[in-house]
Amino acid sequence: MAEKKLGKQTVNFAQGPYVIGSAAVGGEKEGEGPLKSWFDLILDDDTFGEKTWEKAESKILKETMLLALQKSGKDKKDIDLVLSGDLLNQIMSSSFMARDLHLPFLGLYGACSTMTESLLLGSMLTDGGFAHNIIVGASSHFCTAERQFRMPVEHGNQRPPSAQWTATAAGSMLVSDQMVDLSKIGSVDDKQKIVNPRNIQVDCGTIGKVIDAGVKDANQMGSAMAPAAVDTILNHLEDTGRTIDYYDLVLTGDLGYIGKDIATDLLIDAGLDANAVKERYDDCGTMLYYREEQDVHGGGSGCGCSASVFCGNIINRMRKGELNKVLLVSTGAMLSTLSPFQGESIPGIAHGVVLETC
Known part of the structure; x- marks a missing residue:
C-alpha cells in the first residue's frame, strides 16, 4: 500500500480521487471581468431573485452544486456527502443549501481557504473508502460580507486602496473514487467546447x-x-x-x-x-x-x-x-x-x- 503521509503536513492519494464534475457561478461584476466566459452561470441581478443577499448567496451555492452534479453524469442519489462553507455567521449559506439538497452534510469554516479545505477533506474521505462521491464547494457574496465584516453597503463608506472586493461567486466540484466517461461532462458554453477532455x-x-x-x-x-x-x-x-x-x-x-x-x-x-x-x-x-x-x-x-x-x-x-x-x-x-x-x-x-x- 502506498504511503499516505508525506513529511509533516502532506497527505498522498495514490489511486485517485477524481474530479468528475465542476461548476462556477458569478455575479454581475464577476461577469464583466476577464474570466466571464468560464462561468457556467452569470447573474443578471446579485439578489438572484431572492429578498435578501444572504438568501441569494445560499441559492448561488446550491446552483453550483446542482450544476456540478449535472455535469458529472451522476444523480443526486449517488452522492454520499456534501462538504461546504462560507463566510456568514454559522456558515448559514452552506447550511441552508444543505437543507434544500437534503444530503448528508459536513459544514466547514476556513474563511477564504474553505474551497481547498473542502476539496482536501473530500479527497481524504473518498481515498479512505468512506465515501464514493462527494460534492465540495464554497461561496461568498460582496453584500453579505460587507454587511457582516465592515459597513452596511448602504453606508457608502470610502474603501482604502488596499481593500479587496469580496466576490459574489461560488464554485463546486464532484469528487469521486472512480473515473467517468468524460463525454458526459459538459463544457462552460459553446465557446469553451472541450474536445477529448x-x-x-x-x-x-x-x-x-x-x-x-x-x-x-x-x-x-x-x-x-x-x-x-x-x-x-x-x-x-x-x-x-x-x-x-x-x-x-x-x-x-x-x-x-x-x-x-x-x-x-x-x-x-x-x-x-x-x-x-x-x-x-x-x-x-x-x-x-x-x-x-x-x-x-x-x-x-x-x-x-x-x-x-x-x-x-x-x-x-x-x-x-x-x-x-x-x-x-x-x-x-x-x-x-x-x-x-x-x-x-x-x-x-x-x-x-x-x-x-x-
Whole structure:
C-alpha cells in the first residue's frame, strides 16, 4: 500500500480521487471581468431573485452544486456527502443549501481557504473508502460580507486602496473514487467546447498551519494571509521533494495584488528560483477582475474567489490540456466580527491541493 503521509503536513492519494464534475457561478461584476466566459452561470441581478443577499448567496451555492452534479453524469442519489462553507455567521449559506439538497452534510469554516479545505477533506474521505462521491464547494457574496465584516453597503463608506472586493461567486466540484466517461461532462458554453477532455486526479494535499504576521488592519487582508500561503507552499515542496517548476501553475487563493507581491518576494527570499516563481505563480484575486476598469482596489477576495476561478477557469483549462499539474493554495483570514474590536491581529491559514491530468 502506498504511503499516505508525506513529511509533516502532506497527505498522498495514490489511486485517485477524481474530479468528475465542476461548476462556477458569478455575479454581475464577476461577469464583466476577464474570466466571464468560464462561468457556467452569470447573474443578471446579485439578489438572484431572492429578498435578501444572504438568501441569494445560499441559492448561488446550491446552483453550483446542482450544476456540478449535472455535469458529472451522476444523480443526486449517488452522492454520499456534501462538504461546504462560507463566510456568514454559522456558515448559514452552506447550511441552508444543505437543507434544500437534503444530503448528508459536513459544514466547514476556513474563511477564504474553505474551497481547498473542502476539496482536501473530500479527497481524504473518498481515498479512505468512506465515501464514493462527494460534492465540495464554497461561496461568498460582496453584500453579505460587507454587511457582516465592515459597513452596511448602504453606508457608502470610502474603501482604502488596499481593500479587496469580496466576490459574489461560488464554485463546486464532484469528487469521486472512480473515473467517468468524460463525454458526459459538459463544457462552460459553446465557446469553451472541450474536445477529448482529460481526466483530473487529486494527487496530494498539504494541510496548512495558522500563521500570524501581526497585521491588525482588516483592509490589509493580502498582507495578513501571504505568510500563511508561503509557509504552506514551502512545506509542500519540502514534504514532496518537488521544486516549484514541477507545476505548470501555483495559484494562491485571494491575496490580491498586494499580497501576491509580498508572497512573491517571500518565496524568492526563501531560496526559490526567482524566474520560476514569476513564471508559474499567480493569484485568483488578481485574475477575477480588471484592476482599473472595475475599480476593485486590492483585487478579489472571499470564499467564492478561489472557488469560482478554480472550478471554472482552471479546471476547464486542465480538461483542455493547457495545464497538467496545478497546486492550488486557497488562503483565509481567520478573523471574526468581534476579534478586531478586542485588539486581536488577523491570523492567516492556507491549504494546498495538487491536481494533475491523467
